[in-house]
Amino acid sequence: MDITKSALSKLSGITNPTKNVIRINIEWYDDVDEDIEVASYTFAFDQIKTNDHIYDYGDFTIIIDQATMPFVENSTIDYSNKKNFKLNHSSIAF
Secondary structure (H helix, E strand, O other): OEEOHHHHHHHHHHOEOOEOEEEEEEEEEEEOOOOEEEEEEEEEEOOOOOOOEEEEOOOOEEEEOOOOHHHHOOEEEEEOOOOOEEEEEOOEEO
């Protein structure tokens, strides 16, 4: 899991000693207009659980569960000028 300088800076700024573990999770929902299943990625403060993949960045830690990992491995976390985080996997942004 790579992270850009802008995402690193933003995540360092929103974490603190009591809230420094961020879970990246995938949630699936049906897009009834398109008749497809769509993935939505969430970032939330959480606790480390057994079998989580753990990425320590000093000021904060990112954790990813086993079910989400195949969808985010080899991704890069970025923070855009539109004030949101995004995961870039190859040439696909989520």
